[in-house]
Amino acid sequence: MLRILHDTNFDFIKWWRWAAGVTAAFILAGLASFAIRGGVNYSIEFTGGTLMQLQFTKSQDAGRIRSTLDRAGVTGAEIQQFGSDSEFTVRAQDKRDVAQQASGAEGVSQRIEGALTKEFGADAYKVMRREAVGPRVGAELRRNAGIAMLLASLVTLVYLAIRFEWRFGVAAVLSTAHDVLVTLAFIKLLHIEVSLTIVAAILTLLGYSGNDTIIIFDRVRENLKKDRKSPLYDVLNRSINETLPRSVLTHATTLAATLALLFFAGEVIQPFAIVMAFGIFVATFSSIYVASPLLLWIEHKWPRSVSSDKASGKATVRASRTAELPAGERTPRPRPTEGAATR
């Protein structure tokens, strides 16, 4: 039997301060980048604008394409090589260009095409892909994406609150929200273009990270029923250790699939795969270092009452632990324990 990380006894939660520091620093870096470098790099789906992928019959100079577009009055366009030196993407996302599309989204792309045909000839290039989005559609989509994120979190919260106790639900949702924040910071720091596919990646992560937390919490719930004496701190640590092999293996297979996407699925999917790959690490990290300390903190703030909790023995233990905490301390300072497994 091949075993990894079997019967471990790591005191994971001991490190929660470090973890909180690291993750807060990362989110702050993202926020700083947001403040310094300006807003989110939205794709044209969200801002409105025109995207064209052009394939020329022979290699072309991006400068010549740019000056051709300038003459046609499409001044804010961004021209990028795409793969070989005969393929380019043209992205006209400038406010002025977008405003011109209010009366018809196809206008700018038609002007670009007209100018290119005049300069290079109609047979010299082919439009492989064209996306033109009017300003109103973009605004609507942005709103919808926001609603989708909020609604997905809300739905998860409600489900968890029904299935688990509300404490678990809140901890799981806050930790998932943390994942979304960190992933957004990552997207911002790497200047990844936020398209609808990226939103899909973030929502998938929302589900995936929620799963990871659920697996651990499910074990916590079970261990709490079996063992009514140990403090929650120890139960959490034990549960994390017990689910560790599963976590490692599942993350390994998911990461394998994500890497296959990253390297073999083509350029269009790459941003999705990068965000997913990063998200898998964040989900692993957060279910251990964010969700669990949050659950501890919630327990401390609102200790479960003896009557409503079947694990009445545990509740008294909790109360005595709470008493040890210095006044004004917002989170319980974990006492170093000697080995989590008390089974």
Next chain:
Amino acid sequence: MSNLKYRVLLIVALVAASVWSLFPRKVVERVKRGDSYVFDTVTRVPLKRGLDLQGGMHLALEIDESKGTIADKAEALDRAIKVVRTRIDEFGVAEPVVQKSGDNQIIVELPGIDDPQRAMGVVQKSAFLEFQITDETQALEKALPRFDAILKEAGAAAGPAVVGGDTAKSGKGLQELFTPGKDSAGKTKGDSTKKDSLALTTGGAFSKLIQQGQFPGEYFVAESDVPTLQRYLDMPAIQSAIPPGKVLRWGGETQTLGATQYRPIYLLDSRPIITGEYLVGAKPNQVPLEGTVVEFTLNNEGGRRFRAETAKHIRDYMAIVLDQRVMGRPPVIQSAIGTRGQITMGQGRSLQEAQDLALVLRAGALPVPLKVAEVRNIGASLGQDSIRNGVRALVIAMLLVVAIMVVYYRFSGVLSVIALGLYILYTAAMLAYFNAVLTLPGLAGFVLSVGIAVDANVLIFERIREELARGKTVRTAIDEGFRHALTAIIDTSVTTILTAAVLYQYGTGPVQGFAVTLIAGITASLFTAIFVVRTFYLLWLSRSRGAQTLSI
């Protein structure tokens, strides 16, 4: 034992159903033959590919209110959808989609379309056809001083006087070219020459831009002056000064005279003698003298009306106005016209243009103008690349996952790999069965789900290992393992399905495809991980009675 038999039967039945629903079958599809696309029956796996995978065009259309508000938008949109659908059906696309989205958009999806410009024209053309008699009363000449006065009052936003002088000069040349000394035309010439000089002295901004044409109601404007004149015409004061009962309409084609291009503009009776609503047939044709034409047929009532009206206007000129633009040059009415007529498109127009015009005329006019709110089109070759890449990523992801599972869990790993094979089969079958659209993000979601799908197996296997470590027998360990892992598996699946459902609700095409794939994947993975693998274990247990060790 019989329980086990039914389990195996169910799995086999589902496999058979999946294979059947995925079995390549004959479908009618638009395929490329040489340079053109034709309908043909091809045999392929019945998985519907999204526009981003097979190439094609996605259009979102909205009511264009820039030219006046529309009272009952919902009703107008419904009628517009009917017209667009009729046009698209005649356009010849396999599996087109025309549907309402929200309460203000029409979504049109045309798979495999190779000429997006043309498709957009067919969908968007208002195709409002009117027959109007050109003005006989020289109403415009009479109104010109009024126009000039309005412009002068407006602060002479007119172009520089030099341009006016130029136009006036070339205008004279034009007069000579167009008026071969006919009496009435001579008179007109005198009039307009006088007005020209008047324009020069008073700076009459309007009248200096237009010249008398060849017959009453026709005028010419130098191509370079067209935007200026259009700006004047858009002014409310000018609009209200246009002679009552008349309208000004631009001609469709420019005329070249010397070095200058001229665009005709016509003053027409605003009441059309008939409109396109009586039209029952239209077909393109090419005739030697007139070039490309669309021949149309009116219904009986239309024919009667047309005959009566044209009889009243013999020797008058009749403009055929499509979407407020005069088609060709208005012909003179020689005798009463019945149910048949033709629209001249002019020389050098392709037969395809005439075909498209005939098509939109047959389908009827759009009740409201539509504008494009969003357009996406993707070349077929790009879609093919995406499919190839996606399948390659899927195979590699499979291999990696298989390697991890078999190395780590040995015999049990092999069971889970077989279950994974079934998982892929079931998911694909479900997508085919529900006619779900497979998109590029959907394909990515599928690849990703292969990694996530084994999670349930991992949970169960780890649980069984724990039970075995506690010294339970193999049979009990398996039972307990499945039982304990179940709650976690269900919780994770439900949360993922909920997020996917939200994504489906708020996403657009490709992302909806992603959500659908995700939901199908999770459902299949629940079944394979819990039911199929369990059955495999039960089979194994029944074969090797009293097995002491389990390779896990």
